[in-house]
Amino acid sequence: MASSQNVDLMGNVRALAEDALPILMPGARVAPDTDEVIIAVPGGRARVSLVPLLRLCLDQPRQMWPDLLADWVAGIRRQLPARVTPDELGPADVGQLRLRLTPAAATAEANSYLAMPFGEHFTAAVVINRSDRLEMLTIAQAGQLGREPVELIRLAVRQTVQHELAALDIRDHAMPGGGSVRLLAADGNPFVTTALMSLKRFLPDAAEYGALVAAPRYSAVLLHRVDAPVNDSAVALQRLAMSMFTAADDRCSDEIFWWHDGEFHPVRIVAGEAGTVQVRVPEALAAVVERLDRDH
Structure with missing residues (x-):
């Protein structure tokens, strides 16, 4: 056409x-x-x-x-998680509780719901997985369940792992310029991003230098184990993630991160002159970058 x-x-x-x-x-x-x-x-x-x-x-x-x-x-x-009042929510069934990893929420907003920061860039929010929609669990509603918030969070984590992450489609794909990217996906599953909370278990091998990570969709996560200087792989991953983000109806984040030592560090891809690009890595990873350059 x-x-x-x-x-x-x-x-x-x-x-x-x-x-x-x-x-x-x-x-x-x-x-x-x-x-x-x-x-x-x-x-x-x-x-x-x-x-x-x-x-x-x-x-x-x-x-x-x-x-x-x-x-x-x-x-x-x-x-999408719904913004509804407690009257509209109705009684919550603890068996429906799940934990969903989202881009970091504003503090005031997060304080209205049972949620906690996961690093600087993500929020782990407890949601009710109803048959026709997701609803964020409000603090008031959590109080009606007769359990401590920490217990509800642990329950939501356990049920998410058991019911949502146990049967992910995990495949490795070649990336332009060399290397591979691991795709974790499940069509229609809005909890795949929660896999980032236990990222190490999804990496193909030991990850001394960490991994490049993208979560363009709530139903798909991209992982690239870092084993060489990241310039080419970061650009390739960013382009792949952006194409998925643009086409998605369940968009999560258009950013890419370098996961190292349990922390997510944002990686910036900046357009330069004559079609060139620059990969900007946070100063916190300077020692890792230096070691990569020296070893490779």
Whole structure:
């Protein structure tokens, strides 16, 4: 299909979404400057690309589009944690508790829910895994369960490992420029990012120098064991992660990190002149970078 046809089709899909979202997902809106839907969630806003919906509509008759949109929105609602009142939540079943790793939430927002920082860049939040949606467990609701918060967190961790992380699809793929990336994934599973809390067990070998990590989707995590200077591999991983992030309907983070000694350090890829790029690593990893350069 020609590019101009795609542009026209996206315009029609945007118009359909703009008309239907007030009914299907009150409060959500189509962004004026990008082909994305903006949704208010605990901790800020989620931005969901319309491209997957466009792909669904490509080969389907126009009269089918409203049903495709409704199914697409239902899928998004299942992925996103809900901001609801205790009355709307209803009683929580401790068997439904899970732990979900998300980008770091604002302190005031995190204080309203049973959540804890996981390093500087992530928040580990207890959620209720209902059949049709996720709900963040409020502090007030946690108090109604008759258990200490630390016990609820441990229970959520255990149930997430048992029910959500035990059957991940784990595959290694070659990366452009050499090396490989390990993909942890499970379609429709919004808890795959929680695997980062026990990252070492998912690495292919001992990781003396740590690993490059990306979590572009809640249902997919990328790992690259560092065994050589990281410039080329960081650029390749960032491009792969960004392509997954852009196309995802369950976006998590567009950042990449260097995990070392239990800490996640952000790695920046900065465009330079004449198409070049620079890889910027935090000063905290200077000794690791020096050792890598010396040994390789």
